[in-house]
Amino acid sequence: MTEHLPFPTLLRMIDEWSAAFRDAVAAAPSLDAEVPSCPGWTLYDLANHLSEGDRFWAHIVRNTTPGDERPGKDGLAAPRERDALISWLADSTEQLLSTLREAGPERGCWAWWEPLASPHTAAAVARRRVPESLIHTYDAQLASGNPQELPTTEAVDAIEEFLATVCTVTVPWPGEPATMDYHAAEAGSWRQTVDAAGSRFTRLTAAEAAESKPTAAVYGTASEVALLMYMRIPADSLQTEGDADLLQQLQNWG
Template identity: 55%
Template structure:
């Protein structure tokens, strides 16, 4: 929860520093910085309601309606206060539930549990990536903090990619190597997609077990996974076309 608080505070600083709330967000086409604020703050309130509702097969109808009907102040100081209150609502819900409480979540549950702890881990990354977006909109992008980014690669693989839905192509694997010394392997086949942490390769070492390997800093890998930067910004070994297949894949829910 501390990391949620820290990244949310960093997001508010980015919003406070931006010259214009109507500035376009290059990494979120069609959105202004104000839209981004609404998305992140509304997301905090939405997930707070989900955690508070406990085990469920769908998000609470009231939470869905409330998010759709959000009205935010346009004055910057009031907007920042609304953002801070949104984060506190989420943190209070997470504290009250505890990390192991079951709740609804959109992910498969294969490698990330559908619990308040799983929600908290994902919200750290939402806040971190959107802080990057906000800084970019203000013309002053900053890299993701290393600790957050290292967990962010794994969290994305475990939450956003893991699925029991069959991979519709020839089975293969992808390795992701962070310059900070941590690596992961994503395997895709008829049983779906799942990831595991693997030993970092020795200098010059390559694996015949994978179709493509992606190398970069942890922050760059997170930004690539969230479609903020393209594969061309990183070092890719093997069949780069497989990355396009992975990006285009839409597993069944």
């Protein structure tokens, strides 16, 4: 397993990618532009979603403890005028960041994921919000016609955070036991194992990756693998081996 990115680094990344998201909103031809990677959503819908998430998690970290019931959202909608929307987005991010700074990484809070590989702490919330800002910035750039490749550091942590938070569960896998390997050319490899005990993952050494015989495997850059996990690009845009249906089954199961 790789070491997690330090808490201050996560906060800096949230700040930077939230700013990049606002830049994409400012550059878009219209807030009504469709977001191809989020069918049925406009750029405004995407912005409202991201700001709502920042405010929601700020409330979670401030006001909950592990094991609490899921809190409700405040129901506030972002303004629809572009300059006001950009200010709202900035304020939403600052609410999240100031709350996380005040709480510190070890503060416990409610979270929707199973605390098997990703704990119910402010640090885990910060780590979860980085790919939210990162991937939604990609979405906003796509809506503007100028999507950018994800930086390697953020993409690698997005891959591992997704496997830890979203994919590590005790819900029984409904099919035959299987293994899915993800290979990022510049950053290493991971294996997801699914069976009656649920889903879990491990980092593979170079030797293990070379000798492994998984049910299926996918190969790409770290950016491509991360975008694939978030279903932003199709599997046939990457090199795949083995059971061609396993990745789709995993995505449908999740």
